[in-house]
Amino acid sequence: MEVKTICTVGAGLMGRQIALLAALSGFEVFCADTSEEALQSARDFTKSWLAKQREKGRVTDAQIKLVDDNLNFVNDIAIGAKDADMVIEAAVEDLGVKRSIFARLDKIAPSHAILATNSSYLVSSKIADATDRPDKVLNMHFFNPALIMKTVEVVQGPHVSDETVETVMEVSRALGKNPARVNKEIYGFLCNRIFSVITKEACYLLDQGIASVEDIDSAIKGALGHPMGPLELLDMTGIDLEYHLGMERYRETGNPADKPSPALTEHFAKGEYGRKTGKGFYDYEKK
Ligand SMILES: NC(=O)c1ccc[n+]([C@@H]2O[C@H](COP(=O)([O-])OP(=O)(O)OC[C@H]3O[C@@H](n4cnc5c(N)ncnc54)[C@H](O)[C@@H]3O)[C@@H](O)[C@H]2O)c1
Structure with missing residues (x-):
């Protein structure tokens, strides 16, 4: 056609x-x-x-x-x-x-x-x-x-x-x-599924105090060749969007692992949604 x-x-x-x-x-x-x-x-x-x-x-x-x-x-x-x-x-x-x-x-x-x-x-x-x-x-x-x-x-x-x-x-x-x-319908299709695994893990490492925001992002850029780190990317796409998606998914599945991470939830609660509010994992006003 x-x-x-x-x-x-x-x-x-x-x-x-x-x-x-x-x-x-x-x-x-x-x-x-x-x-x-x-x-x-x-x-x-x-x-x-x-x-x-x-x-x-x-x-x-x-x-x-x-x-x-x-x-x-x-x-x-x-x-x-x-x-x-x-x-x-x-x-x-x-x-x-x-x-x-x-x-x-x-x-x-x-x-x-x-x-x-x-x-x-x-x-x-x-x-x-x-x-x-x-x-x-x-x-x-x-x-x-x-x-x-x-x-x-x-x-x-x-x-x-x-x-x-x-x-x-x-x-x-x-x-x-x-x-x-x-070829088949699946929640999040290809890219958002893979993106959400990476960002979830980045937030987990941050929550556990394993590494800083800056070190997590720069390690991923340097080791995996990604142009942006996962936390920078979350700041760009919107912490509010990610929070709502996580909560919606949790309501659907009832699986606590689907809940947004504590670090993400804390930024969301403070109204720090990322670039659009001037602050998220990074402070854009300072930058
Ligand atoms: N924002 C992103 O990064 C992104 C990326 C990929 C896909 N999407 C998807 O694309 C869609 C749109 O997202 P967006 O970010 O552009 O949203 P948006 O809020 O910027 O725009 C939505 C627009 O739809 C209009 N609208 C609402 N009801 C309508 C109706 N009945 N008839 C005509 N227009 C109507 C609104 O007035 C608004 O201008 C969503 O389904 C979203 O999940 C968004």
Whole structure:
């Protein structure tokens, strides 16, 4: 199936980047959000990101024109999805919200359209039955910053057809990504599972007083070749996000090992969420 028109649902942190990336890659794009504030902020982001990239010689005037021509911001998914060959949902991480968006998309989008979710942790089999096209509903998981990070996880739940997966792998390549095909649904897919094992262990070593924040990060960078240490990375992705995910997982499994670590919990309780609050495992105001 050929994909020419893409609709992103959500103009937040991820939706606006996926929309811009798709427009830069030559797709016609509709970026839909219910919040006028989010849409305006996404427009401003697009303009300033392109201006900065042009200054650095990384985008051309022709590419900026392509985005001008191809990227539309709309305040209703009914406008955005009505002619879409593919929808990428990047609204809030809430199952109820996602199910109601997908039920609505199913009524609006053409019958051939693929409906993908960028959810970090909700597998598409929890959403697909809200539609009459479960074979075309799947996880397409980007990483932040989506304009830069090369990996996209394409997940084949039991209800997803091979054709849908292959089309989404192809679209991912057209977006300049290296898609990883995940053959079965699993909580956290590939990267977040591995990331959470590393960060959990880093927090455990910190809690036990085995090594300092700085030594844990620099050891991992120097020994494993990671560009960032696990605690630095937690500061970047948000200690609040990690805390909530840990608590949600614990509520689901009842396994105390899934609870956020004492070090993480302490930072969360103090409102030290990482870079966005100026303090987390590191103090960014001092830095
Ligand atoms: N932030 C990350 O690093 C990251 C990385 C990968 C995946 N994700 C996933 O991507 C999704 C979006 O995350 P985000 O960080 O961009 O969130 P965000 O809060 O920045 O943006 C979500 C946007 O969705 C909009 N929205 C909510 N309900 C809507 C509806 N019914 N119709 C249209 N728009 C609606 C909101 O107004 C908001 O602008 C989540 O599922 C998240 O788990 C996030």
